Amino acid sequence: MTLDRRTFLEKTAAVAAAGFLPRSAFPDARAWAPLPRAGRVCVVASSNGLRGVKLAYDRILAGTDTLDAIIAGVNITELDPTDQSVGLGGLPNADGVVQLDASCMHGPTNRAGSVGCIEEIATPSLVAKAVMDYTAHVMLVGEGAKKFALAMGFRPQNLLTEQSRQDWLRWKANLNPGDAWLDRRDDVKINFTHGTINMNAVNAAGDVSSVTTTSGWSYKIPGRLGDSPIIGAGQYTDNAVGAAGSTGQGELCIKACASFYIVEQMRLGKSPEQACLAAMERVMHMTEARWLDGRGRPKYDVNFYAVAKDGRFGGASLYQGGEFAVCDADGARVVKSAYLYPNSERPRE
Numbered sequence: 001m002t003l004d005r006r007t008f009l010e011k012t013a014a015v016a017a018a019g020f021l022p023r024s025a026f027p028d029a030r031a032w033a034p035l036p037r038a039g040r041v042c043v044v045a046s047s048n049g050l051r052g053v054k055l056a057y058d059r060i061l062a063g064t065d066t067l068d069a070i071i072a073g074v075n076i077t078e079l080d081p082t083d084q085s086v087g088l089g090g091l092p093n094a095d096g097v098v099q100l101d102a103s104c105m106h107g108p109t110n111r112a113g114s115v116g117c118i119e120e121i122a123t124p125s126l127v128a129k130a131v132m133d134y135t136a137h138v139m140l141v142g143e144g145a146k147k148f149a150l151a152m153g154f155r156p157q158n159l160l161t162e163q164s165r166q167d168w169l170r171w172k173a174n175l176n177p178g179d180a181w182l183d184r185r186d187d188v189k190i191n192f193t194h195g196t197i198n199m200n201a202v203n204a205a206g207d208v209s210s211v212t213t214t215s216g217w218s219y220k221i222p223g224r225l226g227d228s229p230i231i232g233a234g235q236y237t238d239n240a241v242g243a244a245g246s247t248g249q250g251e252l253c254i255k256a257c258a259s260f261y262i263v264e265q266m267r268l269g270k271s272p273e274q275a276c277l278a279a280m281e282r283v284m285h286m287t288e289a290r291w292l293d294g295r296g297r298p299k300y301d302v303n304f305y306a307v308a309k310d311g312r313f314g315g316a317s318l319y320q321g322g323e324f325a326v327c328d329a330d331g332a333r334v335v336k337s338a339y340l341y342p343n344s345e346r347p348r349e
């Protein structure tokens with residue numbers, strides 16, 4: 001039997017009135033109450049965001065909106081040709097084309113924007129924000145995302161630096177000993193990255209934002225989207241709770257809805273660090289056998305970063321040795337991440 005919308009509404013209202021439906025969609029109202037605001041400004045990012053967290057922190061203290069401040073922070077890395085995981089100079093896809101992903105969320109207005117597989121635009125974080133600010137959409141990809149960026153005044157440029165082109169050629173020449181590419185050398189180390197920059201911030205009023213931007217998995221299949229442009233995977237903000245984001249192997253973060261999960265764990269009372277560790281457990285729960293070694297240890301790494309509305313922060317990696325960048329009243333610094341597994345358990349290459 002199908003119900004038209006009106007009949008459905010009348011029936012559910014009658015059921016609710018009879019007391020058969022919960023009055024609130026949130027069963028435990030206390031768990032969903034906003035966290036108290038302590039007015040502590042804090043910016044947290046992946047470790048490649050050390051310069052960015054300082055810039056964003058200073059801008060927030062000067063009154064800049066949290067999202068504008070952290071986007072200015074990640075722009076430093078996007079425009080740095082020596083960082084091969086993001087923006088200009090990012091390692092290309094299998095065809096030698098740099099395809100970038102980014103997304104952002106603005107807590108005070110509950111808005112989000114995202115671009116995926118965008119080419120020739122060095123600052124996809126700003127294009128993601130333009131999607132958020134100037135369209136009714138959340139996500140644009142590929143050629144459409146680039147067309148939109150050009151219409152918004154972004155300048156196209158070649159993002160493949162000479163260093164990244166050489167790395168791509170080396171990867172290609174080492175794919176298969178029988179193919180027609182020359183100069184295969186067993187002693188050459190191929191440069192791979194799942195690197196990314198994620199940055200999250202809270203201001204003195206307790207307003208929160210997040211942004212993530214990346215060139216994704218090096219030499220990926222053209223068209224591949226990682227976690228970075230996926231709202232809830234690569235980053236997530238709820239202004240009542242806090243913000244979180246991820247770097248590392250994106251496919252696992254997508255399946256775990258990792259950033260959303262971290263924010264929800266903070267909502268339920270976990271500290272940012274505990275919430276990041278809970279998301280690590282969740283990632284492991286969702287990991288397919290082919291990504292595990294004989295002892296059940298993952299053959300990849302992921303990293304999470306989180307800030308709570310009250311200014312507490314935390315980070316976690318699967319393996320010992322992870323670090324992240326933070327800036328608060330104690331200054332900008334790199335701190336050690338919590339972890340699930342000691343380094344001694346990391347699979348040998």
Ligand code: GLY
Nearest residue numbers: 216217226248250
């Ligand atoms: N986390 C970045 C990516 O996998 O694309």
